[in-house]
Amino acid sequence: MKKLTSGADTMINRICLLILLSLLLLLAACALxxxxxxxxxxxxxxxxxxxxxxxxxDCHEARDENFNWGQFDHTISFGQDHxxxxxxxxxxxxxxxxxxxxxxxxxxxxxxxxxxxxxxxxYRRMPHRGDYLSRHRIDGRVDPSSCFRCHGNSKTAQNCARxxx
Amino acid sequence: MxxxxxxxxxxxxxxxxxxxxxxxxxxxxxxxxxVELETILRGFERDVxxxxxxxxxxxxxxxxxxxxxxxxxxxSFHGYGWGRYDAADSNYYDSQSEGELLYGYxxxxxxxxxxxxxxxxxxxYEGVANEAxxxxxxxxxxxxxxxxxxxxxxxxGLSSTDDRSGDSLFGGRVAYHGSxxxxxxxxxxxxxxxxxxxxxxxxxDLIYYLPKDMTLFGFSKFNTxxxxxxxxxxxxxxxxxxxxxKPYIQYYDYDGYFGTGDKARxxxxxxxxxxxxxxxxxxxxxxxxxxxxxxxxxxxxxSYDDNDSSQYIAAVVDFLGDERTxxxxxxxxxxxxxxxxxxxxxxxxxxxxQIPEKYWVAFVSADLVYALYDQEINNKSSSLFxxxxxxxxxxxxxxxxxxxADYSVDPFxxxxxxxxxxxxxxxxxxx
Numbered sequence: 001m002k003k004l005t006s007g008a009d010t011m012i013n014r015i016c017l018l019i020l021l022s023l024l025l026l027l028a029a030c031a032l033x034x035x036x037x038x039x040x041x042x043x044x045x046x047x048x049x050x051x052x053x054x055x056x057x058d059c060h061e062a063r064d065e066n067f068n069w070g071q072f073d074h075t076i077s078f079g080q081d082h083x084x085x086x087x088x089x090x091x092x093x094x095x096x097x098x099x100x101x102x103x104x105x106x107x108x109x110x111x112x113x114x115x116x117x118x119x120x121x122x123y124r125r126m127p128h129r130g131d132y133l134s135r136h137r138i139d140g141r142v143d144p145s146s147c148f149r150c151h152g153n154s155k156t157a158q159n160c161a162r163x164x165x
Numbered sequence: 166m167x168x169x170x171x172x173x174x175x176x177x178x179x180x181x182x183x184x185x186x187x188x189x190x191x192x193x194x195x196x197x198x199x200v201e202l203e204t205i206l207r208g209f210e211r212d213v214x215x216x217x218x219x220x221x222x223x224x225x226x227x228x229x230x231x232x233x234x235x236x237x238x239x240x241s242f243h244g245y246g247w248g249r250y251d252a253a254d255s256n257y258y259d260s261q262s263e264g265e266l267l268y269g270y271x272x273x274x275x276x277x278x279x280x281x282x283x284x285x286x287x288x289x290y291e292g293v294a295n296e297a298x299x300x301x302x303x304x305x306x307x308x309x310x311x312x313x314x315x316x317x318x319x320x321x322g323l324s325s326t327d328d329r330s331g332d333s334l335f336g337g338r339v340a341y342h343g344s345x346x347x348x349x350x351x352x353x354x355x356x357x358x359x360x361x362x363x364x365x366x367x368x369x370d371l372i373y374y375l376p377k378d379m380t381l382f383g384f385s386k387f388n389t390x391x392x393x394x395x396x397x398x399x400x401x402x403x404x405x406x407x408x409x410x411k412p413y414i415q416y417y418d419y420d421g422y423f424g425t426g427d428k429a430r431x432x433x434x435x436x437x438x439x440x441x442x443x444x445x446x447x448x449x450x451x452x453x454x455x456x457x458x459x460x461x462x463x464x465x466x467x468s469y470d471d472n473d474s475s476q477y478i479a480a481v482v483d484f485l486g487d488e489r490t491x492x493x494x495x496x497x498x499x500x501x502x503x504x505x506x507x508x509x510x511x512x513x514x515x516x517x518x519q520i521p522e523k524y525w526v527a528f529v530s531a532d533l534v535y536a537l538y539d540q541e542i543n544n545k546s547s548s549l550f551x552x553x554x555x556x557x558x559x560x561x562x563x564x565x566x567x568x569x570a571d572y573s574v575d576p577f578x579x580x581x582x583x584x585x586x587x588x589x590x591x592x593x594x595x596x
Contacts, residue, residue: 084382100229
């Protein structure tokens with residue numbers, strides 16, 4: 001990958017800082033606005049969701065003027081592949097899940113891996129189920145980016161540091 | 166910074182939040198509280214330095230707290246944290262007791278408006294950010310088309326290195342909502358650790374609506390410190406009757422992706438200057454044959470600039486019953502050009518909660534994970550993991566009791582038996 005010069009690099013950083021300052025000023029204007037769509041805080045109770053993984057398009061259009069509901073269908077792979085939806089529209093997630101639901105797996109420091117925290121929830125496809133200590137040697141070689149996504153800072157890498165530091 | 170100093174900063178944050186709570190004007194009489202306390206007792210045996218084989222008996226406590234309508238104008242509080250104490254004082258852990266505040270923040274939602282604000286410890290999932298923050302987050306819309314968010318404070322993930330002075334994290338995202346055609350977002354995240362550059366990322370994300378309910382979505386991330394793209398991750402969703410196809414492509418430049426300056430830690434910091442890159446071509450296929458039966462397949466092909474390529478192929482199945490009753494499995498095979506990357510993976514599981522009342526338990530669960538390695542790891546060529554569990558609800562579902570036993574024979578443990586007993590109490594449900 002071709003590197004930019006340090007002057008261009010500094011310029012990019014300054015532009016980013018300016019963009020961020022502008023964002024904060026614009027946010028002040030948001031307080032006066034009443035026009036954007038606000039999804040309900042909770043999924044309506046009268047449209048009771050089944051305990052089994054919901055398929056949103058069973059009730060919603062695949063997409064309407066506010067959201068693309070289809071991308072939130074909890075298909076077999078959703079448990080292992082929902083980051084794009086969360087990064088972009090986590091307000092939809094929060095209609096059914098409290099923040100603690102996310103933090104059970106995605107947090108700065110959780111000593112117990114999710115499948116050890118509650119081994120009885122076998123229906124949740126936890127990625128590190130069973131003897132992951134052996135398998136992670138191969139998965140880590142094949143795709144270290146998937147490890148880094150959750151263990152990429154000094155606090156979340158504490159589990160790695162026992163052997164790798 | 167030590168764990169002690171780290172917990173002190175968590176305590177300071179709690180004190181500040183409590184003080185704000187106490188002095189909030191017009192405390193609402195309509196306050197609703199949701200409190201959940203979970204206690205987990207575990208037991209297993211490990212070889213520890215000096216002592217040799219020792220019993221490890223950790224007890225965990227998890228507390229969730231949600232206070233809504235603290236004031237009449239939309240202020241709420243949300244908190245979640247855990248603590249652990251090893252009753253056997255086994256030396257297995259770095260310290261006998263440990264704990265962490267995962268989040269604890271005051272939230273303000275302006276009525277009839279998109280404006281939201283959070284103050285305290287929270288997790289930010291937004292654009293290029295996946296970070297825990299001690300600070301302030303604001304979000305809202307300036308028009309039906311344009312929404313904004315921004316945050317500033319200190320990164321929680323970097324609090325364990327030296328002290329927190331010189332640590333900072335700030336960023337934001339602006340999104341344009343193009344009616345029913347597309348949504349595009351631009352985001353940035355900057356963090357410093359002890360005054361040194363830790364992370365400088367900018368990115369763009371897009372969702373583009375195509376005919377026949379097809380959707381293209383993804384994001385690209387650029388590391389301004391390394392002046393190179395860190396990641397491209399794009400996928401296409403193609404629904405077709407009861408089928409769902411999701412081809413995707415991902416690209417990681419190791420210098421840009423792992424090159425996070427003062428934030429980088431082993432083992433990842435070694436990858437940051439490797440000059441390596443990884444490309445992934447994949448496909449998820451899902452067939453909803455009926456409401457009770459789902460079938461799927463996963464294909465992944467990994468290719469590198471320098472290393473040998475690998476592929477993963479798997480078939481998955483789910484049988485769904487009433488309530489949470491579910492059974493299923495996955496059979497997968499990882500194939501690497503280097504033989505030590507080969508393994509076969511089998512997982513079978515069940516969870517049954519439609520059990521007649523004459524039996525004492527409300528649900529039972531079972532799990533089996535078997536892995537067969539092409540080349541031996543620690544002189545063993547396979548892993549076997551078995552788990553059995555059961556649970557019951559008491560007092561109008563105010564108390565959940567769960568018991569499970571896990572057994573593993575694998576390259577690291579010749580025979581590992583672990584027991585877990587958990588009790589979760591939901592305050593306010595009993596009446």
